[in-house]
Amino acid sequence: MALRLTARPILDIALQYRFDSQQTFTRAFKKQFSLTPALYRRSPDWSSYGMRPPLRLGEFTMPQHEFITLSNTPLIGVTQSYTCKLEEISDFRSQMRVQFWRDFLGNSPSIPPTLYGLHEPRPSLEKDDEQEVFYTTxxxxxxxxxxxHNSHPIALEGGEYVMFTYEGLGTGLQEFILTVYGTCMPMxxxxxxxxxxxxxxxxEDESRDQDTPIQLRCEYLIPIRR
Structure with a gap:
């Protein structure tokens, strides 16, 4: 994760995981992922090959999912960004999602039947141990x-996606996304x-009047190559 989502030096990552040198880390990493850390970081694709899902005490049930092909979709939205450390991403993303949607829907007289949240993390240009996250409502x-207000046109790129469906409290969505990336994608x-x-x-229309955390249904789509 640190290689893909931050610009942290490879040596720092190696030392964080108790390797005695960058060379030792590189050999172990290549054995596990079939790529050097540098190539893994630069690759436009992010393969789940070599990732090990976390050990679970109980039986794991794969969330409902399907493979779909989207056509190019025009949208209108507002893009905001925030920076955080990798270890803070889950808490920040949950808080910002709530705040951004509250700001976004505050200007709408009614709640549209379908809302899109577009998520794009990038390594921070200012601090190598942080990432900048762009979130578009x-x-x-x-x-x-x-x-x-302050909206702009967005061209949502078509192509093949894997779609996972979540239904439950809004507070559980981020944990669901971590499960998708940490367990489902490797499996x-x-x-x-x-x-x-x-x-x-x-x-639902009445969701605006619900106490938080609200019940929600979310389809989470990840662009894939098979």
């Missing part, structure tokens, strides 16, 4: 209806291609 153009031996992760929400 978006709707289809006909749903925007002129109510969204399915999938390769993530370059592109945005897509969160597709289907809110």
């Amino acid at each position: 978006a709707v289809t153009p006909e749903m925007a209806n002129g109510h969204l 399915l031996n999938l390769t993530r291609r370059k592109g945005l992760d897509i969160e597709r929400f289907f809110p």
Whole structure:
């Protein structure tokens, strides 16, 4: 994760995991992932080959998932960003998702039937141990209806995706996403291609009046190459 999501020097990562040198780390890494750390970092694709799902005491049930092909989709949205350390990403992402959607929907007279959250992490250009996360809250153009301030057009790239479905409390969504990446992607031996992760929400009108955490249904789409 640190190789893909931060610009942290490879030697620092090696020392963090108790390797005595970068060379020792590189040999062990290549044996496990069939790539050197440098090539793994630079590759446009992110293969789950070599990843080991965490050990679980009980039986694991794979979340509902399917492979779909999306066509190019025009959207209207607002993009915001934040920076955080890799260890903070789950807490920050949960908090920012709530705040960004609250800001976004505060300007809408009604809740659209489908909402899109587009997620793109990049290594921070200022601090090598942090990442910058871009999160776009978006709707289809006909749903925007002129109510969204500072919005801009977005071209959602088509292609093949794996889609996992989550239903439950909003507070459980981030843990679900970690399970998708840490367990499901390796078990399915999938390769993530370059592109945005897509969160597709289907809110009910009364969800605006629900106490937090709200019940939600989310389709989580990851761009893949098979």
